[in-house]
Amino acid sequence: MSVVCGSIGRVRGAPTILHLDMDAFYASAEQAAKPSLRGKPVIVGGLGPRGVVATASYEARVFGVHSAMAMAQARRLCPNAAYLTPRFSLYRQVSDQVMGLLRALSPLVEPLSLDEAFVDLEAGGTEPRVAVARAVAERLRADIRAVTGLTGSVGLAGSKMLAKIASEQAKPDGLTVIEPGTERELLDPMPVRTLPGVGPATAEALRRVGIHTVAETREAGEAELVRLLGRAHGASLYLMASGRDERPVVAERDAKSISVEDTFDVDVTDRTRVQLEVARLADRCVRRLREAGRSGRTVVIKVRRYDFSTLTRSETLRGPTDDPGVVREAAARLIDGVDTTAGVRLLGVGVSGLADYTQEDLFAQAAQAAEAAQAAEAAQAAHGAVEDPERGSGAEVPEPEGPGAPEAAEGSGRPRVWLPGVDVRHAEYGEGWVQGSGVGRVTVRFEVPWSGPGRVRTFAVDDPELEPGEPLPLVRSPESAEPPESAEPPDPPEPAEPAEHPAGTLSR
Structure with a gap:
């Protein structure tokens, strides 16, 4: 812990605005879930040739790897890292636990992302004194570690801007308090890029x-x-x-739009393929829209061409909707007006003008569900896309389809695809995760968050006893007296090298 020690007015007289930023969140969650990766470099993101790093563990950052870096460059800098596909169901599970701890401190919690939030401690009854605020922050850090097994860095100050600067100073796994009267001494020598x-x-x-x-x-x-x-x-x-930041902590941050997009390994030139991908993206966008309990009035498509030129097209509907058929048809009309013959590098579909209700007839929505399922199956049968986790400031990393390793479309004749890092379950060996796959084989390490490093076994990609799994909690609940059947004892000998996955291999 550090205390940064003339004052610039219009900040609170006590450091009761707290900023929490979880440390290397995605990568740290993967290390906590996978005992064999603890203390080793881990990189999470898109694994294809055009993938982008979402998060790198501190062990990988030593080699110069950072978020938003091209995955190809990360592989050159740190070839022996574990390269994993994101598991958003796990990250949301942990985020919900952390946000619950924050809401126990105050009704004014402003989430910025899954792993970052502001808290107004004074609104929660915390006495406006430095020592009291510091004690609350220390207890929060301890609670986060106990509940999730992960660490977070905390900044305390009299304004949101200063609290965020303080948490950056505290990284990793620290607490920095900017006391009243010390703000100018801290801010003045900092580069101008520090300011929001x-x-x-x-x-x-x-x-x-x-x-x-x-x-x-x-x-x-x-x-x-x-x-x-x-x-x-x-x-x-x-x-x-001048240090004057009067922005309040806002409990509800209203999203302005919801969107999804995919970057392709190889430029797409086939017109039918483009149309299928747009239909698939529209359905994914609507699923996310419904999960948020929202509807939207404007449908937007995004097209990035082979030469990196990017264009958007939009269509505003008569009223808000969360109907997949309506969004899919609007997106199809928009893509019809775009020339894609020279090749498409990225496609995206979004909905803006969000509302909390729809004007669509519920029976009409139900009638179109079967049509949506057929379109999704047709899109899955087409050549797969690699999701790009880089979305610019404040945007969300895209979520892979399905709870774990995706299945090929039924009847397509294509083998199942097992991406590095996803959860699996074997009928005999229990819970594990994909270490790599290729040439018809998949390598799985069988371990759980509370076990030691697990054993490695290799199967055929279509092994009927191997199926997608669900993320386990990172911290074992006290009431779980017996270990799960998946928790195997550590295997002392060094396991065999995993088979390569064409989109990115896990290297030990």
Whole structure:
């Protein structure tokens, strides 16, 4: 723990705004779930040639791997890492536990993502004193470790901006408190990119006039920043550089849109394939829309061509809908107006103009369910796509289909595909995860979060005793007296190398 020690006004008199950021969340969750990977470099993301790193463990970051990096570059920097496909059902399970702990502290919890949130401790009754806030934060960190087995970094300050800066200073697995009166001493020497809303373009515009630090930004004055960046951005940046951030913690962050997209290993030129992929994406988007209890009025498609040029097209409906048929038809009309003959690198479908109700007839929706299932099956039978986890600031990483390793479409004659890292269950050996697959074989390591490193076994990809599994809790519940049948004792000899997966291999 560290305490960063003249004051800049309009922040609270006590550090009662808390920012929590879980440490290397996806990768840490995978290490906690897979005993054989603890202490080893783990990289989670899209495993195809155009995949992007979603999260790298701290062991992988030593080699220069970071989020949003091309997976191909990550493999060059850290070839011996474990490369795993994301498991969002596990991450949501852990996120729900963490958010529950935060909501026990205050009714004002503002989630920013699965692994990050602001908390207004004062709204929850925490006494506005430094020592009391620090004790609450220390207890929270201990509770998170006990409930999930993972670690989080916590920042405490008098404003949201300063609390987030503090949590960055605390990483990994730490607590930083910015006490009242110490804000300027902390902020002034920091690079201007530290401030919210300063991206590469803004930083370059400031650099050209000799502004590099927060102190230099403030000293430039509001008028100069407005001249350089425009009234809204310049005035906001001046307030941030002066430490004045009056944004409240907002309990509900209303999403403006819901979307999904896929990046393909090979540019898609076949028109029928493009149409099938758009239909599949529309159905996935509607599933996510319904899970959120929302409907939407505007359907949007996104197309990135072979030359990286990107275009969007949208159609606004007469009223909000969560009907898969309506969204699919609108997306089909939009893609019909786009020339894709030269090749498509990425496709996306989204819905915006969200509402909490629909104007569709429920019986009409039910009647179209069978049609939606047929379209999904047809799309699955086409050549598969590799999801790209990079979505830009504030966007969600896409979720793979199904609870675990996906099955081939029924009747397609194609073998099952087992992606590295997904959960499986074997009729004889119990719970495990896919270590790699290829040339008709799949290698599985049988272990659970509370066991030692498990044994490795290889099967045919269509072995009838092997099926997709579900993520287990990372921390074993106290009432579980007997170990599950999947928990095998550690196997001392070094296991055989896993078979290669064409989209990315797990290397020990």
